[in-house]
Amino acid sequence: MRLTRQTIGMLLALVGIVAIFAIATDGTFLSARNISLLSRQMAVTGIAAAGMVLLIVAGQIDLSIGSMAGLCGAVATVLCVNMGWPVSLALLASLGLGGLLGLAQGSLVAFYSIPPFIVTLGGMLVFQGALLGLTRGVAISPPESFQALGKEYLSHGSTWALGLGVALIFGVILVKRGQKVAAAVIAGLAIGSATLFNSYEGLPVPVLLMLVVCAACWTLAVQTPFGRHLYAIGGNRDAAFFAGIPIERRLLASFGIMGVCAALAGAVLTARVGAATADAGRMLELDAIAAAVIGGTSLLGGRGSVWGALLGAAIMASLDNGMSLLNTEAYWQPIIKGAILVLAVGGDLFWRKRRA
Amino acid sequence: MRLELSDLAKDFSGVPALSGVNLSVETGSIHAICGENGAGKSTLLKILAGCWPQGTYQGQIRLDGVDVSFSSPRLAEHAGVALVAQELALVPALSVAENISLGAEPARLGWLDRSAMRDTAREVLAKVGLDIDPATPCEQLSVGNQQLVEIARALSRHARLLILDEPTAALGENDALRLEALVRELAAQGVTCLYVSHRMDEVFRVATHITVLRDGQSVRSAPIADWTRDSVISAMVGRALGDAHAASSSSARAKIALRVEDLNLEHPSLPGRMALQEINLTLRQGEIVGLGGLMGSGRSALLSTLYGAAHSAARGRIQLGDNTLRALFEDPRQALERGVVMLSEDRKRMGLIQPFSVAENITLIAQGRGRGLLAPLDHRGMRQLAEAQREKLRVKTASLDLEITSLSGGNQQKVLLGRALPLDPRVLLLDEPTRGIDVGARAEIYTLVRELAASGLAVLFASSDLPELLGLADRILVLSQGRITAELQKPQFSQEAVMRAATL
Numbered sequence: 088m089r090l091t092r093q094t095i096g097m098l099l100a101l102v103g104i105v106a107i108f109a110i111a112t113d114g115t116f117l118s119a120r121n122i123s124l125l126s127r128q129m130a131v132t133g134i135a136a137a138g139m140v141l142l143i144v145a146g147q148i149d150l151s152i153g154s155m156a157g158l159c160g161a162v163a164t165v166l167c168v169n170m171g172w173p174v175s176l177a178l179l180a181s182l183g184l185g186g187l188l189g190l191a192q193g194s195l196v197a198f199y200s201i202p203p204f205i206v207t208l209g210g211m212l213v214f215q216g217a218l219l220g221l222t223r224g225v226a227i228s229p230p231e232s233f234q235a236l237g238k239e240y241l242s243h244g245s246t247w248a249l250g251l252g253v254a255l256i257f258g259v260i261l262v263k264r265g266q267k268v269a270a271a272v273i274a275g276l277a278i279g280s281a282t283l284f285n286s287y288e289g290l291p292v293p294v295l296l297m298l299v300v301c302a303a304c305w306t307l308a309v310q311t312p313f314g315r316h317l318y319a320i321g322g323n324r325d326a327a328f329f330a331g332i333p334i335e336r337r338l339l340a341s342f343g344i345m346g347v348c349a350a351l352a353g354a355v356l357t358a359r360v361g362a363a364t365a366d367a368g369r370m371l372e373l374d375a376i377a378a379a380v381i382g383g384t385s386l387l388g389g390r391g392s393v394w395g396a397l398l399g400a401a402i403m404a405s406l407d408n409g410m411s412l413l414n415t416e417a418y419w420q421p422i423i424k425g426a427i428l429v430l431a432v433g434g435d436l437f438w439r440k441r442r443a
Numbered sequence: 444m445r446l447e448l449s450d451l452a453k454d455f456s457g458v459p460a461l462s463g464v465n466l467s468v469e470t471g472s473i474h475a476i477c478g479e480n481g482a483g484k485s486t487l488l489k490i491l492a493g494c495w496p497q498g499t500y501q502g503q504i505r506l507d508g509v510d511v512s513f514s515s516p517r518l519a520e521h522a523g524v525a526l527v528a529q530e531l532a533l534v535p536a537l538s539v540a541e542n543i544s545l546g547a548e549p550a551r552l553g554w555l556d557r558s559a560m561r562d563t564a565r566e567v568l569a570k571v572g573l574d575i576d577p578a579t580p581c582e583q584l585s586v587g588n589q590q591l592v593e594i595a596r597a598l599s600r601h602a603r604l605l606i607l608d609e610p611t612a613a614l615g616e617n618d619a620l621r622l623e624a625l626v627r628e629l630a631a632q633g634v635t636c637l638y639v640s641h642r643m644d645e646v647f648r649v650a651t652h653i654t655v656l657r658d659g660q661s662v663r664s665a666p667i668a669d670w671t672r673d674s675v676i677s678a679m680v681g682r683a684l685g686d687a688h689a690a691s692s693s694s695a696r697a698k699i700a701l702r703v704e705d706l707n708l709e710h711p712s713l714p715g716r717m718a719l720q721e722i723n724l725t726l727r728q729g730e731i732v733g734l735g736g737l738m739g740s741g742r743s744a745l746l747s748t749l750y751g752a753a754h755s756a757a758r759g760r761i762q763l764g765d766n767t768l769r770a771l772f773e774d775p776r777q778a779l780e781r782g783v784v785m786l787s788e789d790r791k792r793m794g795l796i797q798p799f800s801v802a803e804n805i806t807l808i809a810q811g812r813g814r815g816l817l818a819p820l821d822h823r824g825m826r827q828l829a830e831a832q833r834e835k836l837r838v839k840t841a842s843l844d845l846e847i848t849s850l851s852g853g854n855q856q857k858v859l860l861g862r863a864l865p866l867d868p869r870v871l872l873l874d875e876p877t878r879g880i881d882v883g884a885r886a887e888i889y890t891l892v893r894e895l896a897a898s899g900l901a902v903l904f905a906s907s908d909l910p911e912l913l914g915l916a917d918r919i920l921v922l923s924q925g926r927i928t929a930e931l932q933k934p935q936f937s938q939e940a941v942m943r944a945a946t947l
Contacts, residue, residue: 310819312811319807322796329752329785329793330808330862331776389798 093383093435097398100431104402108409116409119287127237129404130293131156131356135375136382136396137297137304138348141341143379144308146321146388147203149345150372151192151210156353157368158218159185163354164229164363165221174232182350188214189346190339197335197342211372219365226362236296237359240289249290250281293355297397300348305393307344317341321388377424378403381431402427444507444523444603444635445470446491451502452659453486453495460486461500462659468652473626473636475650479679479942480738480907483659484639485529488606491637492526493519506604517546525597526606533581533589540564540577543596567595571625586713587618594625605629606637611645612739613713623649641737643672643946655679673939676946680909680938697727700901701749701783701870704768706759708741708748708925718744718755719925726870726901731892733916734905735941741925742905743788746872749903750785751778764869779808784863786856788875788905794859795847802829802843804858809865832861836891853877853884860891871895873904877911889915909938923947 108116115121135152142149163181166172172180188210195206241249254274261270284290308314316337319327328334352371357363375396382399384391403424410420451464461483468474478484489495491504493513504511506522513519516526533542540560549559564577571591581589590610597605607626611619626649630636640646646653647667654664655678662678708719719741726732734742748757751772760768763781772778778785787793796804806825811818829843836857840850847855856876863871876892877885892915896902906912912919913936921929921944929944 306819307817311817312814312820313816315803315807315810315820319796319799322798323792325793326796329750329775329787331774331779333774333776385798389796 094392094395094398096435096438097382097395097402097431101398101402101405104405104409108405108412112409112412116412119283121408121412122283123287123291125404125408126294127291127359128408129400130291130297131352131359131371132374132378132403133297133397133400134300134348134352134355135371136378136400137301137393138345139372139375139379140382140384140391140393140396141304141308141314141317142203142345143376143384143386144321144388144391145317145338145341146324147196147338147341148376148386149189149192149207149210149342149349150204151188151207151214152345152349152352152375153368153371153373154211154214154218155185155188155346155349155368156356156371157364157366158214158221158353159188159350160353160357160367161218161221161227161363164227164233164357167230167233168227174230178233178236178354181354182347185346185348185350185353186343187346189349190343192346193339193342197338218367222363222365224365226364228362229357233354234358234361235292237293237355237357237361239292240284241292241295243285243289246281246285246290249295250277253277293359296351296355300351301393301397304344304348308393313337313340318389321390323389374400374403377428381428383435445505446604446635446637447503447505447508449503449505451487451490451500451504453490453500459659461490464502464656464659464661466654466661466664468635468637470635471630471633472651473630473638473649474652474654475638475640475646476654476656477639477646477675477679478656479909482656482679484656485608486659487656488526488608488637488639491519491524491604491606492516493524494526520600520602523601523603524606525600525602525604527590527593527597527608527610529608529612533592535582536580538578538580539568539575539584539592542581542592543567543577543599545596547600563599564595567599568592570598571595572621585618586613587615587621590614590618590622591625594622598629602634604635604637608639609641609739610638611640611642615716619645641739641946643675646675647672657681672946673943676939676942680942697729698764699725699762700728700730700764701726701903702762702768703749704760704762706745706748706757706761706771708744708753708757709755711755717925719748719757722759722927724920724927726903728869728899728901729896731896731902731904731915731917733912733919734903734922735909735912735919736905736922736945738907740922740945742922743874744925745922746785746874746903746905747787749778749870750783750872751775752785779866782867782869783872784866784868784870785872786859786863786874786876788878790852790855790859790879795855797846797848799847800844801833801838801840801847801850801858802826804847805829805832805843805861807862809862812866828865829861832858832864835864836861837887851881851884853880853888856880856884856888857891864895869900871900871902871904873902875906876904877906877908885911909941912941913938921945 135156139149159181162184163177166177166180167174192206192210195201196203254277257273258270261273316332319332320334320337324334353368356367378399379391379396380386381402382392382395384396406423406427407420446468448464448466451461453461464487476484490500493516496514497512511522534545543564544560549556561577568575568577571594573588573591573595581592584592610622614622623645626636638650650667652666653670653675655662655675657679702725704723706719706722707717710716710718722745734745736742747753748771751774757771759771761771762768796807806829809828810820810825833843838854838857838861840854847858877888880888892902917933919931919936919941920927921941923945928947931940
């Protein structure tokens with residue numbers, strides 16, 4: 088993984104934000120308990136943002152994922168509660184539904200050339216209505232085993248095993264490739280996180296899901312021809328066509344993947360909140376886009392990274408969390424987040440221009 | 444209006460486009476400007492129309508004996524100079540009347556005066572002999588009528604110098620004749636016309652004077668009576684052949700690499716017209732075939748159609764190697780699978796993936812080929828492939844990880860060649876392979892193309908650069924208005940022969 092100038096900038100920003108809050112809260116912000124909370128808070132956005140990066144690098148956008156997440160979460164809940172389905176089957180069905188909704192929108196974009204902004208704006212309204220119709224405005228509480236998805240922790244043993252496993256596998260691969268520094272950084276990060284999470288309750292399940300989704304999307308984006316095609320389509324669609332890339336099929340697939348990510352985000356959200364509500368997932372699409380963009384993904388397509396988006400999600404979650412700790416009035420949070428978003432992108436453009 | 448130009452010159456970041464144009468045009472004359480592609484015609488017209496403002500060029504423009512210099516098209520228009528550009532400049536959804544008064548809308552107390560607008564439109568439409576309702580949206584008009592509306596717009600601004608840039612290029616026979624008649628009539632009324640056209644017949648029918656531009660200079664200016672077709676053509680191409688390109692040999696009766704039968708292509712924007720008609724051609728292994736012709740003659744359209752990237756409906760049959768005839772490729776993917784690759788003339792738009800590095804651009808197609816779509820990328824293999832292509836094609840770059848945009852045009856072209864070659868192509872289609880590439884790199888590209896041909900590839904390339912066409916090709920096919928008008932074998936090559944066939 089190459090560290091771009093922008094990723095470094097974002098890392099520094101995150102460190103700065105963390106330092107400010109750590110000092111302002113006398114260290115509470117950095118306590119194991121709060122870090123665990125913070126990471127659970129960012130899980131939903133992180134999952135959605137990972138899928139969003141795949142779409143945005145291909146020059147697409149999906150505005151419907153917030154209401155799609157809400158709808159899929161509610162469908163899973165209703166299947167368990169009203170239809171008596173087993174939780175695992177209900178969850179699988181809702182992931183399938185998300186995938187299908189994504190494919191449906193993707194086919195309108197890919198084969199009928201309707202702009203993705205319009206298709207998914209329409210989808211957003213349709214799914215919102217469907218969600219309201221399904222819940223009738225009443226909050227439905229999913230069963231305990233469902234809620235575990237958002238609330239449970241991995242045991243300390245499993246957390247250790249996972250941290251050491253990741254450190255070992257990546258360490259070996261990277262050392263073999265001669266990237267010793269990267270190997271040390273990743274191994275350090277994995278073992279450090281395991282230690283941190285284990286000094287509280289262990290690795291939260293939603294965080295595990297987020298990491299798995301990000302790893303999967305990153306692999307897809309960087310390690311497969313499929314991912315390179317998405318970047319090429321977003322970078323220069325005409326040239327990609329000229330180079331023989333089947334653009335329609337790639338776009339269709341990326342919308343499908345986004346749908347599955349949205350459904351998973353919806354399930355985690357429903358589980359964490361402990362209820363399927365009519366306004367679940369509202370604004371999730373904008374949080375996901377903001378996380379991607381703060382993390383260096385260009386809305387023009389062709390540039391962006393999944394880990395960057397995770398960093399973006401972490402920055403936004405830190406702001407939310409830190410301001411809550413400081414008892415800042417709630418209305419400040421969107422104001423600050425909005426300003427940071429514009430600052431991040433504006434600053435990047437400014438530096439890019441200065442360098443050119 | 445009398446127009447005089449003296450020593451007009453302009454360069455684009457050091458590359459001269461005009462270097463000394465002298466011209467004198469009498470009131471009421473129809474003065475044709477002729478020249479090869481790239482001779483500087485468009486630049487000249489744009490300076491006159493104020494598109495290139497004062498200060499960006501050198502030399503004097505005098506109208507009726509007075510020195511003028513325009514800083515915008517609007518000021519040129521005020522002075523009575525109007526340009527009817529090659530690409531139509533009408534707003535499709537607006538009505539004819541609205542288009543005619545666009546930018547000079549009649550107003551009363553700040554409110555749009557629609558009745559005055561309609562009256563003006565009626566008046567100037569009558570002048571160009573167009574009997575249509577001024578409220579008709581322009582998109583409903585034929586291209587010929589749109590062209591007339593543009594001229595009407597120029598007249599509504601009281602143009603006394605009318606500049607027409609290939610006004611008949613998009614028109615059918617009847618519309619073209621109608622337009623010629625109109626131009627003659629306007630000239631009789633004292634409007635001076637500068638007329639650019641590639642069609643020799645037309646120039647000799649309409650013009651009263653001809654000036655030939657070559658390499659940015661006015662070569663000769665004389666009344667029509669002093670010109671013949673042949674003298675115009677030899678004035679257009681008159682430059683020496685430059686350094687003779689190394690001769691290449693090809694086995695005459697090698698195996699067929701590609702054969703096309705009865706290829707027809709509809710015009711992408713003009714319904715009912717054809718961009719290519721009854722094209723038949725055969726490429727043999729190891730052969731380099733050049734496509735000559737003027738801009739818009741169908742060279743690029745032919746190459747992209749063979750590659751499956753045509754913008755409009757195409758019919759015809761294609762044969763690769765010893766296989767049987769089959770339908771044309773539907774998209775570049777099919778072409779690539781069967782060993783046909785193409786490099787477009789527009790590297791930036793159709794070739795490079797700008798955010799990608801040099802290495803990523805080279806491996807774009809080759810990566811994961813023959814393996815699954817989701818198979819893990821072989822990063823090391825890709826790196827080796829990129830490295831090998833860089834060495835083979837002598838790409839000059841400090842690192843394979845640099846962004847592709849930091850390379851020079853010639854090296855970008857080599858990168859695109861390096862993207863195609865690992866696919867083991869059998870046919871290489873090149874559209875303007877050296878456009879925007881400096882002289883040194885050009886020679887390298889020529890050498891590479893010859894090496895590839897020598898290794899058995901069939902090369903079909905289009906070029907508007909006559910020395911390049913003559914120097915690189917073993918055989919030349921000349922296109923004019925979508926048809927092959929000549930096939931020249933190496934000993935018969937001459938710039939005159941190509942130009943004659945291209946202006947048929």
